Amino acid sequence: DSGVTQTPKHLITATGQRVTLRCSPRSGDLSVYWYQQSLDQGLQFLIQYYNGEERAKGNILERFSAQQFPDLHSELNLSSLELGDSALYFCASSGPAGRDSPLHFGNGTRLTVT
């Protein structure tokens, strides 16, 4: 068990809808990362937060947004969903050693857009 909790595990929704994915990092970890994994794109970095502040941005679409709350949990909001957004979405957290800290991944949210 990595200590990172993601909810829900599965999500099925229709095109055009909006969903929110939730992540609770490992106790004590200040950094939260979001990744998207699909068969054709591999594991794509979306965004990173550190102690509530956005730290780095990757290939995140404008339809997607995220935030990290004071209690350090994070949410990824996906709107105007398209079929191509179907993927596994992972949250990861890392500890105080900064860039030398390994990432601890949750088990992901499998999003299916129909």
Add this chain to the structure above:
Amino acid sequence: SQQGEEDPQALSIQEGENATMNCSYKTSINNLQWYRQNSGRGLVHLILIRSNEREKHSGRLRVTLDTSKKSSSLLITASRAADTASYFCATDRNYGQNFVFGPGTRLSVLP
């Protein structure tokens, strides 16, 4: 473009054999990490090697890093069926905070 590229894309071996996977990257790094992913599950951290290290061991795992060639290798010795998984390298760029993953190597260990 991908920072890390694993090679081969897929590898099939018999139980007890050694498995070697390679990773190449493009820019300078602070460290390189290897992760394992069982089908449909989250990635699990295996080992981290810093840019000033050349080799690191953890149990049956041996990782090497050649910064002059911008490449790393992961060796799993005496493989077991339970080692069947996808293996990813991830690089931490010197100038960035995010970790970039390669497309992975799918390892199948046949009993």
